[in-house]
Amino acid sequence: MPRVTLQTIADRVGVSRMTVSNAFSRPDQLSPTLRKRILDAAQDLGYAGPDPTARALAKGTTGAIGILLTDSLRYAFTDLVAGSFLGAIAEELAPTGLSITLLTSAGTEDLIPARDVAMDGALVYSCDPTSPAVAWLRRRKLPMVFVDQAPVEGYACVNVADREGARDTARYLLELGHTRIAYALAGAHGQHGLVTDRSVLTEGWASVQRRLGWDDVLDEAGLTPVIIREPFERVDAIRRDARELLSRPDRPTAFLCFSDVTAVGVYQAAEDLGLRIPDDLSVTGFDDGPTASQLRPALTTVRQDVEEKGRAAASALTAALQSTRDGKPSPTSHILLPTALTARNSTGTAPDS
Incomplete structure (x- = not known):
């Protein structure tokens, strides 16, 4: 034919x-x-x-933006908070006709997505800032917006008030009389399990800020937390570590968890040991995603507006794309969205107070 x-x-x-x-x-x-x-x-x-390729060459644009994630893209499809964030971006971008390409920060000898995938700009989300993938995007001089990352000079950034929200949660536990408090942290690399060295590296902007917020309050009160640390998606490992910690005679009476999903592992450990929440153990989370209200008892957590964060990120990137088209410097605003403590039934008065 x-x-x-x-x-x-x-x-x-x-x-x-x-x-x-x-x-x-x-x-x-x-x-x-x-x-x-x-x-x-x-x-x-x-x-x-x-032909899309020929059209892109002629127009000098691809009509796509990249979203750089961690080494694995799996959690973009399984984590409810990440799903809400990506959904809000897609909705915000719909009127522009821009499409979304998910990029892993990993790569092979033949293909490095951040280097090789055609895109007009990128959102760097929940990604190791030292990743070579971030360096490739910067080398390509693409318009970029950093989300849940340390602010980067010359680029717009969207964060939530992680540290402030963490402080509110820690203060709340102290007001309830808790003095034996444990942290359930997230981290893909380094020491896992029960952490005896408080100086252990905390990875990721959100993890660092939340831990700093907890430390601000506990240090002022003269309290030393016990720490468990596992990759954030490893609920089974968090369950194992929490069960070991809660089996001790001097077990903690409260857990500060990096996220609502992290708190699930602590709930499971408490159930394994016959401990009642909140009578024997108080548990807090962070994010206030669907998981928080689905747990029984419902989880006390810090709410962040994930959808607003997605909309703000998409809006900042479209502004950066327009500035590039106009030959102007990209906006470098730092957007900080508020958080709010949402007290539910997973927290109560310390059993020994």
Whole structure:
């Protein structure tokens, strides 16, 4: 079957090749009637449309933005908080026609997504800032926005008040009389399990800020926490570590958890040991995603507006893209969204107070 081109359609309709091209790429240049004739002819001839790669080269844009995540993309589909964040971005970008490409920060010898995937700009989300992938994006001079990351000079950044929210939670536990408090931290690398060295590296902007907030309050009160640390998605490992800690005679009476998902492992450990929440053990989380209200008893947690964070990130990136098109410097605003402690039934007065 002969290859159908723009000229084939032009010959069928009796117009110029440029007119056919405008029907696909610049519809405002044609009357609705003429455009419909051209599109109908294209459909009859089996023409799918201009080649996307050629079109991108001609326009100098791809119509796609990348979202750089961790080494694994799995949690983008399994974590409810990440899903809400990505959904808000997609909704905000829908009117612009921009599509989303998820990028892993890992790569192979032949393919490094941050280096090789075509995109107009990128959101760096929940990613190791020292990752070579971030360096590749910067080397490409792409418009970028950093989300849940340490602010980077020259780029817009969107964060939530992690440290302030963590302080509120720790103060709340002290007001309830708790003095034996444990941290359930998240971290992919380094020491896992029961951490005896308080100086152990805490990875990721959100993890660091939340731990700093807890430390601010406990240090002032002269209290030393016990710490367990596992990759945030490893609920089974958190359950194991928490069970070991809660089996001790001097077990903690409260847990400060990095996230609501982390708290699930602590709940499971308490159930394994026959401990009642909150009578024997108080548990707090962070995020206030769907998991928090689904747990029984419902989880005391710090609420962040994940959807607003997604909308703010998408808006900041579209502003950066527009600045690039206009030949202007990208906006470098630092957006800090508030958090709020949401007290539910997983926290109560310390059993020994």
